[in-house]
Amino acid sequence: MPTWLLLAAAIAFEVTATAFLRVTDGFTKLWPSLVVIACYSVSFYLLALILRTGIPAGIVYAVWSAFGIALVTLVGIAAFDDKITPVTGVGLAVIVAGVVLVQIGHVGEVAS
Secondary structure (H helix, E strand, C coil): CCHHHHHHHHHHHHHHHHHHHCCCCCCCCHHHHHHHHHHHHHHHHHHHHHHCCCCCHHHHHHHHHHHHHHHHHHHHHHHHCCCCCHHHHHHHHHHHHHHHHHHHHHHHHHHC
């Protein structure tokens, strides 16, 4: 499986786990708690597989965390009626743009 597809899956599992944290009620509800544990476990397993490919951990973690932050925010808005301010929206865009720049810099570094 291509590395970036593995990373997308790791992000999806992490976002699912984080969204389910809201419904565990402090880990007092069994099934949502099991979903959180399972999804975080799969996400970290996939991250471990990705790191075996030789991509630097900083690059992988930057992409994983930035897109995770943005997607968790979107899930919060859609599923939990979370509100964000325009400043928060700009902040999220800056995070994603920063990761894109880090990735572009990494690709350029490997090519030279």
